[in-house]
Amino acid sequence: MIIDNQTISSNPPNSLPIAPDQKSAFNFGIGLLGLFLWNLFFLNGPAMKKVWGALLNTVLISGLTVVLTLLLALAAAFSLHLLEVTGRQKGRFILLFALNLIRSVPQIIGVLLGYALLSFLITNGVVGNGIMAFVIMACSLSLFIFLEVTDLLLDRIAHFRKSDFYNALRVCGLSESRVVGFNILWNNSRIHILNKLLSVFGMALFLQCSTDFILSVGLSRDAEVTSLPLSLGGLLAHIDSKQDILAMGYTLTHPLYLPHLFLQHLQGLSAAFLIVFTLYSLYKIGNGFSERHRL
Amino acid sequence: MKRKLLEHLFSAMVVTGVLLFFLFFFQYRSQQAMAHNMEPIRPFINLPASDFNDPFYRALFMETLDLYYPGQTDRNQVIAKQLFRYKEAELSSQLQSVQKEKGLTLKRIYQIIGMYMGFLSVFAATLALTWYGVQSLALWRFIRRKQRLSQPPNKAVDPKKKGLNRLGVMGRFLASLILFSPAYTLAYSLRTEFDTGSFIFMVTLGVLSNGLLINYTNKFYAFLMSESRKGYVETALAKNLHSDYNWGAPGNMTRAAVFGLKKRFPGHVLDAIMRNARLQYLPTIKEQASFLITGLIIIEMALNIHAHLCYELLQQLLYRNMSEVMFMVLLIYYTVKLTEVAADIAHTRKMQQYDN
Numbered sequence: 001m002i003i004d005n006q007t008i009s010s011n012p013p014n015s016l017p018i019a020p021d022q023k024s025a026f027n028f029g030i031g032l033l034g035l036f037l038w039n040l041f042f043l044n045g046p047a048m049k050k051v052w053g054a055l056l057n058t059v060l061i062s063g064l065t066v067v068l069t070l071l072l073a074l075a076a077a078f079s080l081h082l083l084e085v086t087g088r089q090k091g092r093f094i095l096l097f098a099l100n101l102i103r104s105v106p107q108i109i110g111v112l113l114g115y116a117l118l119s120f121l122i123t124n125g126v127v128g129n130g131i132m133a134f135v136i137m138a139c140s141l142s143l144f145i146f147l148e149v150t151d152l153l154l155d156r157i158a159h160f161r162k163s164d165f166y167n168a169l170r171v172c173g174l175s176e177s178r179v180v181g182f183n184i185l186w187n188n189s190r191i192h193i194l195n196k197l198l199s200v201f202g203m204a205l206f207l208q209c210s211t212d213f214i215l216s217v218g219l220s221r222d223a224e225v226t227s228l229p230l231s232l233g234g235l236l237a238h239i240d241s242k243q244d245i246l247a248m249g250y251t252l253t254h255p256l257y258l259p260h261l262f263l264q265h266l267q268g269l270s271a272a273f274l275i276v277f278t279l280y281s282l283y284k285i286g287n288g289f290s291e292r293h294r295l
Numbered sequence: 296m297k298r299k300l301l302e303h304l305f306s307a308m309v310v311t312g313v314l315l316f317f318l319f320f321f322q323y324r325s326q327q328a329m330a331h332n333m334e335p336i337r338p339f340i341n342l343p344a345s346d347f348n349d350p351f352y353r354a355l356f357m358e359t360l361d362l363y364y365p366g367q368t369d370r371n372q373v374i375a376k377q378l379f380r381y382k383e384a385e386l387s388s389q390l391q392s393v394q395k396e397k398g399l400t401l402k403r404i405y406q407i408i409g410m411y412m413g414f415l416s417v418f419a420a421t422l423a424l425t426w427y428g429v430q431s432l433a434l435w436r437f438i439r440r441k442q443r444l445s446q447p448p449n450k451a452v453d454p455k456k457k458g459l460n461r462l463g464v465m466g467r468f469l470a471s472l473i474l475f476s477p478a479y480t481l482a483y484s485l486r487t488e489f490d491t492g493s494f495i496f497m498v499t500l501g502v503l504s505n506g507l508l509i510n511y512t513n514k515f516y517a518f519l520m521s522e523s524r525k526g527y528v529e530t531a532l533a534k535n536l537h538s539d540y541n542w543g544a545p546g547n548m549t550r551a552a553v554f555g556l557k558k559r560f561p562g563h564v565l566d567a568i569m570r571n572a573r574l575q576y577l578p579t580i581k582e583q584a585s586f587l588i589t590g591l592i593i594i595e596m597a598l599n600i601h602a603h604l605c606y607e608l609l610q611q612l613l614y615r616n617m618s619e620v621m622f623m624v625l626l627i628y629y630t631v632k633l634t635e636v637a638a639d640i641a642h643t644r645k646m647q648q649y650d651n
Contacts, residue, residue: 097302101310104631107585108593206477210479214593214597245483283475
């Protein structure tokens, strides 16, 4: 394990050195546990079920998005690379063109259109609000995120193609896909990919919550948002949660109201805190991870 | 560069073609649907002294229809229902000042372009501020790290300072939570205290929320770090360039230089690191602009800020006024595309400057 100078110097002597990403992950766990216990004591049962159920849905969809993103990115990077080495420039140009088109669409617009399609499918009874809804939501999210991972994979492939070992392996008779898939991406890039997937998870969570919030506020007419799996963003858009958030603004001008926030406005506050704290922790974990591995 | 520009142009043409096709398709379909729905009720729309909100007039109209078209009760009832619905929709449309499923008119195009200009001004101001903020904060973080590394380890800390440090950690944690907050969380909590539709509020929220500033600061910081590990830094040090990162050190190592617009450190190795990191940062502006637009769309849609482009986009999606939706999406697409072209031109120019 590589630990940089700063980490070592910030730890007192004789204490166990803990890597910054592990420390952030530990803090994240402690934060979640603390909130769970606080909710257990001060939040009513149905609201607590809603908050933690929404967190579970959000994490599941984001996790599924990460998996789909990786698959899409691998497919795109492999295709581009193989088209290049086999000299099929037209095919490569068309694929690059299609990828650049997706890149030029702001992610939220793409995701919103995907969700609009999902509402349409639910309204017409083509899909239910179970696993298929999860998969379609994850698909629409991953379609507008996977390019970041594709870029990373292409960068790594381009970097290693310049080195001698690429040619040496090819001369030894290894296939192109074996060299790229195993030697370059698995053996020499999996830490980079893992680091990127952490940020993809954060991005998926952010986009999902934002889209759900927007949809819950006003877009969905035919398919009520309650028919979509409830996420933290959707929960935050509920009228009772919104009032909780408005109470935070009220506290700015009436500081004495602060204690009431943690007892009377817990549903909205918990949902908002879970979104923000998760994003913050993912950022810290990702940062620590890249610091530890000197990425 | 020519190839890249051609690629952008081709991509813009394809997207314009596809979106215009859908725009005209939806426009045609909505006009057809309207004509089809209007046909049976057209003779009755402008009846004098007919207030269809009044049950008396409703009953009178139905009886009159039965008198004029006897034996067609079912047809008459359908026509009456359609007419009442049309009148209700017309009234609510007047009240809300929105057009429901009427398609794209010239007047609407002007209105949308007006809103787009507003959106563009918020976008430009936010992008400029984040460009400045990202570089300043990353540079500050980089220098502070270098300063910490140059200090002797395990220095005894004054207990008073320890307390202040803890406060600083808490403050940084709270500031980070704000920077990572999605815009709607921040904006809803401030909604009653500020005018959320104002230009300044939108720009501030665009810069500070959604993790935009902190994520790209982190990216720029990573560029600075990777540049500082490269071989040319050693060469620069061998050539006697300054490498002291403490405040007041030679090479204009001051806070004013860090937060200034030009950020010049003549004679200091940081100057070269900074310029090379900036060169790498230029292409990421494309990604940043796209993410910024995502953030601005979230802000306008989530806060329901009336007479703003993205709120209007949400409304027209709600009313299934797809021709207007296509037009607005096209405008947003052009914004991203133009930013991409500008970033590519700037990057190529810089590269040419260094190549020569």
